[in-house]
Amino acid sequence: MDPNIDAMSQDADMMEEEPEYASSSQGSSSQTSTLTWINWFISLPGHDYYCEVDEDYIEDDFNLTGLQSQVPFWKEALEMVLDVEPEEDTLTIPDVSIIESSAELLYGLVHQRFILTKAGLQAMADRFEQSAFGICPRVYCQGQPVIPCGRVDTPGIDTVKLFCPNCQDIYGPMSTKYSGVDGAFFGTTFPTLFFQTYPAFLSMPFKGFPPPLPSPTSTSATSAQTPSSSASTPSKADANTNPSPIGPPEPQTNPDPYGGQKLPSSGQYVPRIYGFKVSERARSGPRMAWLRNRPDEYDDLAKVDWRGRWLGSRAQAEEGRGGSVVIEKTGESGALFEEDEVLVKSDNEEEEEEEQ
Amino acid sequence: MNEYSTGSDSEYANSWITWFLSTKGNEYFVEIDEDYILDRFNLTGLNGEVVQEYARALDLITDQLEDEDDMDEDLRETIDNSARYLYGLIHARYIITTRGLAKMLDKYRSADFGTCPRVYCYSQPVLPVGLADAPYQKAVKLYCPRCEDLYSPKGSRHGNIDGAYFGTTFPHMLFMVYPHMVPSKGPPVPGPGGPGGPVGHVGGASGLPGYLGHGPTGIGSISTAAAAIKAEVYDPKLFGFRVNESAKLKRWREAMRDE
Ligand SMILES: [Zn+2]
Ligand SMILES: [Zn+2]
Numbered sequence: 001m002d003p004n005i006d007a008m009s010q011d012a013d014m015m016e017e018e019p020e021y022a023s024s025s026q027g028s029s030s031q032t033s034t035l036t037w038i039n040w041f042i043s044l045p046g047h048d049y050y051c052e053v054d055e056d057y058i059e060d061d062f063n064l065t066g067l068q069s070q071v072p073f074w075k076e077a078l079e080m081v082l083d084v085e086p087e088e089d090t091l092t093i094p095d096v097s098i099i100e101s102s103a104e105l106l107y108g109l110v111h112q113r114f115i116l117t118k119a120g121l122q123a124m125a126d127r128f129e130q131s132a133f134g135i136c137p138r139v140y141c142q143g144q145p146v147i148p149c150g151r152v153d154t155p156g157i158d159t160v161k162l163f164c165p166n167c168q169d170i171y172g173p174m175s176t177k178y179s180g181v182d183g184a185f186f187g188t189t190f191p192t193l194f195f196q197t198y199p200a201f202l203s204m205p206f207k208g209f210p211p212p213l214p215s216p217t218s219t220s221a222t223s224a225q226t227p228s229s230s231a232s233t234p235s236k237a238d239a240n241t242n243p244s245p246i247g248p249p250e251p252q253t254n255p256d257p258y259g260g261q262k263l264p265s266s267g268q269y270v271p272r273i274y275g276f277k278v279s280e281r282a283r284s285g286p287r288m289a290w291l292r293n294r295p296d297e298y299d300d301l302a303k304v305d306w307r308g309r310w311l312g313s314r315a316q317a318e319e320g321r322g323g324s325v326v327i328e329k330t331g332e333s334g335a336l337f338e339e340d341e342v343l344v345k346s347d348n349e350e351e352e353e354e355e356q
Numbered sequence: 357m358n359e360y361s362t363g364s365d366s367e368y369a370n371s372w373i374t375w376f377l378s379t380k381g382n383e384y385f386v387e388i389d390e391d392y393i394l395d396r397f398n399l400t401g402l403n404g405e406v407v408q409e410y411a412r413a414l415d416l417i418t419d420q421l422e423d424e425d426d427m428d429e430d431l432r433e434t435i436d437n438s439a440r441y442l443y444g445l446i447h448a449r450y451i452i453t454t455r456g457l458a459k460m461l462d463k464y465r466s467a468d469f470g471t472c473p474r475v476y477c478y479s480q481p482v483l484p485v486g487l488a489d490a491p492y493q494k495a496v497k498l499y500c501p502r503c504e505d506l507y508s509p510k511g512s513r514h515g516n517i518d519g520a521y522f523g524t525t526f527p528h529m530l531f532m533v534y535p536h537m538v539p540s541k542g543p544p545v546p547g548p549g550g551p552g553g554p555v556g557h558v559g560g561a562s563g564l565p566g567y568l569g570h571g572p573t574g575i576g577s578i579s580t581a582a583a584a585i586k587a588e589v590y591d592p593k594l595f596g597f598r599v600n601e602s603a604k605l606k607r608w609r610e611a612m613r614d615e
Contacts, residue, residue, distance in 0.1 A: 137473040139487075139497050139506040151475070161475055163590075168602060170590045171473040174510050192594040192602075205605040259601040269499075269506045271528045284531035284538050287583040288504040290613035294605060301604040308610030 077102035108185030150183025202260030413438035444521030486519030542586025
């Protein structure tokens with residue numbers, strides 16, 4: 001398969017000295033003498049999502065518990081990953097490329113565990129801050145850096161995905177060079193643990209601004225209501241005792257210290273035809289605004305029960321409004337456009353259109 | 357930039373439009389019928405938008421430019437740039453006509469505009485859209501009819517095209533005219549076509565293009581909840597357990613969806 005590996009297996013002398021892995025990847029032979037297998041492996045095309053696992057971590061048997069049974073030729077693969085000189089009986093192995101793929105599997109499984117450690121999380125955080133894993137392709141996430149993850153923890157099932165901490169959705173990598181990278185080598189827990197460890201990188205689950213008032217023309221009324229609507233944060237209310245009619249409202253912070261602390265990019269796309277919003281009741285009208293929506297304030301999150309239904313008076317209000325809509329709209333496919341802005345729900349379902 | 361006469365494949369192109377469409381980076385554009393361009397009614401107001409060499413740019417697009425050999429390089433380049441710009445502005449108008457929509461639909465069906473990067477959209481084909489109808493405002497974006505969101509094109513080749521060449525109306529007009537092309541919100545129905553995507557998907561979802569997955573899935577119904585209830589969302593897990601805060605947000609979104 002890999003001609004270089006054939007050459008290695010024929011040349012036993014080369015195996016005894018420092019292995020020349022780089023010649024199969026980058027073609028640069030000048031630095032090969034100091035290149036470890038791990039350095040070589042993570043420098044391969046498409047392997048740049050991996051971080052470098054400390055050799056100390058791999059050498060500690062405790063960290064490898066349970067992995068032996070998942071990796072064929074475990075001992076030989078471990079020796080390859082750690083650049084250990086193989087013992088004499090390795091000639092029973094039919095093909096070195098088998099060891100090579102075992103070493104990749106071993107490294108990936110160890111990597112899945114290592115990035116959940118303090119050192120691993122820190123290594124990934126450094127790279128996340130440099131957008132080393134790319135940015136969210138979603139326009140309204142405004143260049144938000146993403147983090148690799150898997151949808152399953154078992155190798156061989158699904159490729160690596162990218163988690164965006166703003167829209168909290170997952171995407172396929174933009175380049176096909178990652179199509180051979182196993183998602184299990186990053187795992188399902190990693191993105192969650194990462195953003196619980198670094199909540200400053202995670203967007204808040206609410207917009208963080210008080211709900212917009214029905215009449216956007218009166219600026220003074222807007223700022224006058226700001227302190228009362230954010231009464232849950234007394235320190236901020238103090239700061240706003242003398243609200244300036246010009247200054248923008250101060251964003252609410254997340255009272256949950258373990259939750260996301262970053263002010264979200266909460267803009268949403270609003271489909272329009274000739275400048276008019278397409279009605280949600282039109283046959284081809286929008287159905288997915290909820291997918292990217294988030295409430296204005298933290299307390300709104302508690303207004304639903306465990307099944308995702310509105311609690312109390314909100315639920316009754318919804319029913320009442322739903323009834324009036326039925327009376328208004330008796331056509332089989334509904335109007336294409338919103339007839340009137342008043343018809344648009346004036347609470348926080350109203351999408352906030354944000355031109356960036 | 358690429359001059360008409362120096363493009364590699366263009367030497368023997370029989371028309372300017374053919375050359376334009378075959379130029380790298382112009383894959384999102386369709387061929388505008390010459391009849392449409394020649395009808396001055398369709399170009400109303402554009403001579404005010406194209407400031408330089410409007411008449412000769414129009415002549416170039418319709419292969420009626422005369423005395424090409426006598427022009428100096430600067431003039432030639434001005435006409436070239438104006439022609440590309442003018443074609444884009446006419447394009448935005450043309451693709452919301454019946455003929456234009458049909459041509460763009462063909463490209464959509466063969467995923468010529470790419471697919472949605474969102475994992476739970478299952479390689480749903482996307483459509484180009486502008487965030488503004490005026491030129492020089494915003495680059496072209498891609499609209500996914502499954503998640504109804506906007507994404508940036510993958511490379512700079514398409515990332516620098518003016519969004520005004522497609523306009524804000526186009527994808528929504530297309531689905532208004534072809535409502536049966538609105539994809540279902542749920543996972544694609546496994547079909548005889550087998551997996552089409554390059555990536556194996558979890559959850560039994562095949563790679564069947566989403567637009568073929570429509571059916572008894574609530575499309576065309578009045579209720580958002582009925583249409584959207586099958587939509588999959590990412591569920592963050594920590595060692596197998598749901599995460600408190602994202603679970604709260606998920607329930608809140610479900611309440612918004614179902615109301
Ligand atoms: Zn995002
Ligand atoms: Zn999508």
